[in-house]
Amino acid sequence: MRTLVLVLTLGCGGSQQAVTPAAPAEQPPASTPEPAEPSTTTGDPATRRNATVVPGDQATLAALPKEVVDAQKRAATLAWQAYGPDRRFALVSGSLESGAFAALVEVKAGSAAFWHMHGKDVRIVVLAGIVEYLESGQPTHTLAPGSSVLQPGGYKHSESCKAGSDCLLYVHGDRGFDVKPL
DSSP states (O other): OOOOOEEEEOTTTOOEEEEOOOOOOOOOOOSSOOOOOOSOOOSOTTTOOOOEEEOOOHHHHHTSOHHHHHHHHTGGGSOEEEEETTEEEEEEEEOSSSSOEEEEEEEOTTOOOOOEEOSSOEEEEEEESOEEEEETTSOOEEEOTTOEEEEOTTOOEEEEEOTTSOEEEEEEESSOOOOEEO
């Protein structure tokens, strides 16, 4: 049996914390059809990296670093900005233009796919809700709270939130944050 260790490198403190999640439960196949994928792409396919998806659960969520938990507690006090259909973000720390940053992203329950890219690598941790994560040319991943994704810059993808409750994501990186709709 293999043990999976998730290491979260937080952009604004440089701290690392290893988390050993419980074995992921089998995910049922997606019940909704995947949205049409735009043909826009960037980078050389021979050197492109796929996203790294790590399933999570309540134990993983409970073991998140204090920095992430504190950001979630402060959500109501942050300045939120819309950036796509049924979604908004709030800067938690750092700068969106360059350097280390942390932000919360809220995606409304039942939202449609929103195809986009980021110019730089970002790390995403699902804090609440069930996220349907689609990546160019890959199968859909259903992400429960505690799940994480290392999303390479320049790679088209989409997140939508399943009906039932809004989704809250903690997004962080080392070189700023942008969203390029497709």
